[in-house]
Amino acid sequence: EVHLVESGGRLVQPAGSVRLSCAASGFTVSNYDMSWVRQAPGKGLEWVSVKYSGGSTQYADSVRGRFTIARDNSENTLHLQLNALRAEDTAVYYCARHTQVSASAFDVWGQGTMVTVSS
Amino acid sequence: EIVLTQSPATVSLSPGQRATLSCRASQSVSSYLAWYQQKPGQAPRLLIYDTSNRAAGIPARFSGSGSGTDFTLTISSLEPEDSAVYYCQQRSNWWTFGQGTKVEIK
Numbered sequence: 001e002v003h004l005v006e007s008g009g010r011l012v013q014p015a016g017s018v019r020l021s022c023a024a025s026g027f028t029v030s031n032y033d034m035s036w037v038r039q040a041p042g043k044g045l046e047w048v049s050v051k052y053s054g055g056s057t058q059y060a061d062s063v064r065g066r067f068t069i070a071r072d073n074s075e076n077t078l079h080l081q082l083n084a085l086r087a088e089d090t091a092v093y094y095c096a097r098h099t100q101v102s103a104s105a106f107d108v109w110g111q112g113t114m115v116t117v118s119s
Numbered sequence: 120e121i122v123l124t125q126s127p128a129t130v131s132l133s134p135g136q137r138a139t140l141s142c143r144a145s146q147s148v149s150s151y152l153a154w155y156q157q158k159p160g161q162a163p164r165l166l167i168y169d170t171s172n173r174a175a176g177i178p179a180r181f182s183g184s185g186s187g188t189d190f191t192l193t194i195s196s197l198e199p200e201d202s203a204v205y206y207c208q209q210r211s212n213w214w215t216f217g218q219g220t221k222v223e224i225k
Contacts, residue, residue, distance in 0.1 A: 045206055
């Protein structure tokens with residue numbers, strides 16, 4: 001069975017850093033495009049970053065230059081390094097697998113990990 | 120950035136009734152439009168991708184249609200467990216989501 005399990009979320013001070021992890025099982029992360037999607041409390045969904053199966057990456061304008069997505073093929077895990085955090089980065093962070101054919105949607109989601117940015 | 124606008128914001132219907140949810144894009148997204156269901160405290164669940172393809176395990180009462188800038192998610196006969204927020208999402212220009220429609224079951 002296919003699963004994604006996120007970890008690493010915590011309370012962090014403004015300007016601080018945190019590293020999120022997403023462990024996959026039942027499939028190989030490097031064979032799929034993988035993204036991080038976040039959801040601020042009581043708000044909608046916002047795409048954050050993608051790691052393409054080929055290795056390239058893209059970021060939303062709101063996080064470019066502050067967040068870094070990476071993949072550990074040996075651990076079958078996706079990571080997101082969050083630096084220079086702001087209050088508006090407070091959210092549940094989900095990792096999600098893209099559909100394989102067109103990569104247009106997200107067919108597998110983790111349960112999410114909460115990042116709270118506050119002093 | 121392509122903006123997706125969903126309507127209505129909330130719909131309240133009885134079990135067995137038909138629900139029609141709308142998603143309008145600020146410019147054409149071709150057929151790259153997906154729908155998700157999210158219940159409180161849970162991750163989103165993919166229902167429909169590429170406008171009209173049901174994801175694995177999704178009941179046949181969920182269907183999607185549309186093209187270009189106007190899309191619809193139809194729930195043909197509401198069940199109590201369909202109470203949730205529904206989001207549309209496009210991928211023509213990165214990936215963006217609509218603001219959601221809340222479906223309440225009376």
